[in-house]
Amino acid sequence: MRIWVPRDAAAKALGAEAVVAAIRAEADARGLEVEIRRNGSRGMLWLEPLVEIEEGGARMGFGPVTAADVPALLDGRLQGLGPVEEIPFLARQDRLTFARVGRIDPLDLGQYEAEGGLAGLRRALGMDGAGIVAEVTDSGLRGRGGAGFPTGIKWETVRRAPGPRKYIVCNADEGDSGTFADRMLMEGDPFCLIEGMVIAGLAVGAEKGFVYIRSEYPDAIETMEAAVRIARENNILGRVLHSSHDFDIEVRVGAGAYVCGEETSLLNSLEGKRGVVRAKPPLPALEGFLGRPTVVNNVISLATVPVILEKGAAHYAGFGLGRSKGTMPIQIAGNVRFGGLFETAFGMPLGRLVEEIAGGTASGRPVKAVQVGGPLGAWFAPARFDTPFGYEEFDGAGGLIGHAGIVVVDDTADMRAMARFAMEFCAVESCGKCTPCRIGAVRGVETIDRIAAGDASAVPLLVDLCETMKDGSLCALGGFTPYPVMSALEQFPEEFAGVREAAE
The missing domain is CATH 3.40.30.10 (Glutaredoxin)
Structure with a gap:
């Protein structure tokens, strides 16, 4: 048995x-x-x-x-x-990136190959760098870590950049609340991530890669380190499948600073420096790790590359909506009956995800709002549940997909308290590099407390503060913190002491 x-x-x-x-x-x-x-x-x-x-x-x-x-x-x-x-929850998914997760022993390389693993790498070994990059570009793959930047464009920039040494850096510093896809992938199918990084190395001419994992993920760290050892022993790393290409991977562990999820802070930490944001330009694609051209991609972005190379760009691009091609592993959390990971093609309306896939609230009470994109994501009330899950569609509705974590709350949630949490979170986690984030978040908490005390004059101050943070911050931490605050203000004005009119 x-x-x-x-x-x-x-x-x-x-x-x-x-x-x-x-x-x-x-x-x-x-x-x-x-x-x-x-x-x-x-x-x-x-x-x-x-x-x-x-x-x-x-x-x-x-x-x-x-x-x-x-x-x-x-x-x-x-x-x-x-x-x-x-x-039903599993049968209704379009599992491409997560096709093997749950089906195989994560450290059984034989099972990995039997389930389609290494097919993409073997195809890539027969192509030149430009051909690999073209395949990724044509697939429409965009960064799955938050910004949604086209992966192929980033790779092409690194491929063309001059330099004696280039790097592939995997951002596995998954810090957003309600997100766990990176962890699940590393613990459930680590060879897939390794294969994707090797293909990236072939594409841009890099011989070394790093997986930067947050220290709060001990199981993922252990699994990835074991998988890297097995990959070396079986010539997936080192001299890649006995070809003329060399590529190796090192697992590095971060100290759990939220800001290190931002790529330039991560690079500083990887170099042994304080995790603070770097000003851009120069872009990491031109001057990244140790000043060399560097691809920095999220776990899911890199782990999706093998299936694109295996099945072809057209197959992957056949899923999705508009410019949002392929599938997205959506992480369902909060007050829901069926919490978990649901990989589906872009385009499913948010309301269907919440009411049908997630089964509504676990408490049985009405859904009040859903925060999409982590602690810095906008709140969506039921009136916006017809928004299709796509990058441009969410941007047009005043939100962002981010790492595709959705957190559901019922009608007992205090939206002013939720807005305050976003500001407080930013105040605690700011690296202190830029004034709008370092000072603005602290003033934001104080301003929301004034509103809670009934000070109507504080509402327009909060609006102005959010605009300053959004336009002046160097990274997503300060720049996106206004999203949950402003969306809560807009959709739940009565919870801000009934003085929304003062802001208008």
Whole structure:
């Protein structure tokens, strides 16, 4: 009997290790031959730990399973969920980047290859750098870390940049609230990220890459370090698949500063310096790590490259909406019935994601608002739920997709308090490089407190402060902090002491 139990951090937090220990103990007591395999999470977090038993070529799901459920599980008395691939939340997805996550042992290279791994790299080895970049450009892939900048343009800039040495840097400093896709990918399919970085290296002429992971992700760090060792032992790193190309990867651990999710702060930290924002220009594509041309991409951006090279740019570009090509792993969190990761083609309306896919609120109360794009993202009330999930569409509605985390709150949420949290978060996490962020966030907290005390004259001050921060900050931290504040002001004026009119 083969049993799969996730070793993903979310599953472990919900008791997966206790379930594994109980299965081993019960099997030994009964004299049963049981093979326990560890996989990544399927992303249906309300079912974790999700245990899967292979039966006749299918994997039957049971969850959430506790250690006390194990005797019934082995007896066949525990009520199941049927074939895992047919669970509606999973069956309705367009899984391209996350196709293998949950299906394979993350550190089994043989399984990775059997499920399509390395096909993209092998194709890339038969192409020149310009051809690889053209394929990525034609796919329409854009940065999945927040800004949505076309990946192919960034790669072409680095490819053409002069310099004796170039670098690939993977930004795995996933700090936004309600986001966990990077962690899930690294813990569930690390070779996919490694393959994507190697292809990037081939494309731009880089021989060294770094994965910068936040220290709060010990499981991802452990898995990535193990995967890098296995990749070296099997010539995926080093002399790449016995070709003439050399590429290696080093895992670096950050100290958990939110601002290091911004690419230039990350580069400073990677160089052993204080994590503060660099002024641009020069761009990292021209003067990045150690002053050399550097590709800085998010985990999901790089992990999507192998499927583009494997299936072709046209296949990937066939998914999506307008200029938002391909799929997006949307992370559903907050007050929801079905929280987890849902990868789908761009274009699904926000309301469908919240009400249909996420199942509405876990509390059963009406949805009041959804914050999209992390703690610096705008709030969307139900009146805006018809907004399609796409970069330009969200920008036109006054928001941003960011890292595609959505956090749902019900009608008991205090939107003024939510706005205050955004300002306070920025005040705490600011690197202090620029005045609008360093000073503005502190003044913003004070101004919101004045509004809470009934000072109507503070509302226009808050509006002016937000405009100053948005236009004057060097990085996204200060520049985007006004989004949650202004969207809350606009859509919930009655919660700001009923004095929104004063701002107008």
